[in-house]
Amino acid sequence: MFSKSTIKYIQSLQHKKFRDEYNVFVAEGPKLVTELLLSNDFSVKAVFALQSWVDGLDAAIVASMQPCLTIIKDFELEKIAHYTTANNVVAVFGKRKPVSSISCKNKTTLVLDDIQDPGNFGTIIRTADWFGIENIICSANTVDMYNPKVVQSTMASLGRVNVVYTDILQWLQENKGIKKFAATLNGKPLKEMSSTKECIIIIGNESKGISKDVIESADEKITIPKLGKAESLNAAVAAAIILYAVSN
Amino acid sequence: MFSKSTIKYIQSLQHKKFRDEYNVFVAEGPKLVTELLLSNDFSVKAVFALQSWVDGLDAAIVASMQPCLTIIKDFELEKIAHYTTANNVVAVFGKRKPVSSISCKNKTTLVLDDIQDPGNFGTIIRTADWFGIENIICSANTVDMYNPKVVQSTMASLGRVNVVYTDILQWLQENKGIKKFAATLNGKPLKEMSSTKECIIIIGNESKGISKDVIESADEKITIPKLGKAESLNAAVAAAIILYAVSN
Structure with missing residues (x-):
């Protein structure tokens, strides 16, 4: 369900150079990905997930992935996942705009x-x-x-x-x-x-x-x-x- | 300078089953290996190291490796090392005898x-x-x-x-x-x-x-x-x- 160029793109995000170029980063695993999706801290760019995992999710989480969700197979996930604990899902999020100045007062x-x-x-x-x-x-x-x-x-x-x-x-x-x-x-x-x-x-x-x-x-x-x-x-x-x- | 069976042996120590069977474990990298050698907490069984690294060591450390030291080449080290920070040396140490009973008094x-x-x-x-x-x-x-x-x-x-x-x-x-x-x-x-x-x-x-x-x-x-x-x-x-x- 996804192309060689997509695999190459996600693999490239292991390197800072490409994360900077595309202004995105990768997160893996059900817990981390769903928390990032629900937090609204980062804009979701792409979600690659197993159907069996998506089937068990709350509707609100599934909705938060749209229109970026692609259902993939186990063997495809293996090509893009880097953590054994990260089965089920790999997602790409946009980086946040860096804050330009911060205050140290009272903290x-x-x-x-x-x-x-x-x-x-x-x-x-x-x-x-x-x-x-x-x-x-x-x-x-x-x-x-x-x-x-x-x-x-x-x-x-x-x-x-x-x-x-x-x-x-x-x-x-x-x-x-x-x-x-x-x-x-x-x-x-x-x-x-x-x-x-x-x-x-x-x-x-x-x-x-x-x-x-x-x-x-x-x-x-x-x-x-x-x-x-x-x-x-x-x-x-x-x-x-x-x-x-x-x-x- | 070392055989396929040695490589296989060291690689097998990534698994608990073989660590238990041989009653040994692996440590990698100059800092960790020299500290374990000098501490005398564990008996050294084998040290596989690059000549260039051994040349720069104190005589006492080199002596503590004998007669277990084998000088190997870069490409050989790559086959047995698992950490990028662990260049120069991989060593095998004997496990300690587990303590049979401990006291919780005053501690x-x-x-x-x-x-x-x-x-x-x-x-x-x-x-x-x-x-x-x-x-x-x-x-x-x-x-x-x-x-x-x-x-x-x-x-x-x-x-x-x-x-x-x-x-x-x-x-x-x-x-x-x-x-x-x-x-x-x-x-x-x-x-x-x-x-x-x-x-x-x-x-x-x-x-x-x-x-x-x-x-x-x-x-x-x-x-x-x-x-x-x-x-x-x-x-x-x-x-x-x-x-x-x-x-x-």
């Missing part, structure tokens, strides 16, 4: 310095959404928010958090009045952090941490106290613990 | 009810190691601790935390005197939890949560307060926030 803002692992980034977006964080500011080298693994790990939080890619050093310098905390391995214990709700939390790259210039632009270095022997914490875990500490 | 113990995602489980082990948790008790259906993705995500914490697979319902009933907290979406806010260092924290399956019987055996249900809109938190993130709250 906590997350800054990411070169997060590379898509699973980590997706989990950070999901966790930020849990804690009501509105904005995540990313260095230009942070992994693409529309990378398929990022999209899968966000669990539909993707549309509820603004993600801005920029020169974070310059951005931090522009936001002078807001207290900035850098998550490092040699800072003040997290619970002694002089936080208010209005602050900026900086999380670094998985292996290199936060770059020197960026650390220097922070007001305080903070650390999650280590009681055992692990060398470090996963970046998404560190971000989550700090967001919990700031909001409680 | 925090983590119980996992059917965690399925290997990345989540590895991250939980790494986080437990950071917070000095000695023991993790897992339901029989929890993903195998020697699954290659678990091993990679633990970042060498694997040897420093005891992982016990058992009937957790029975185990919880046997540990009567210790206060048990179940992480759920409808419990008491985490910061109001009546915790002491001596307690048991129960984390549930990624999609189904904690099974009904297990929840009923807990003393208190606890929840990480939600301020935004995400439906849930990642299981490893939830475990990390609770371990932080208990230990601070």
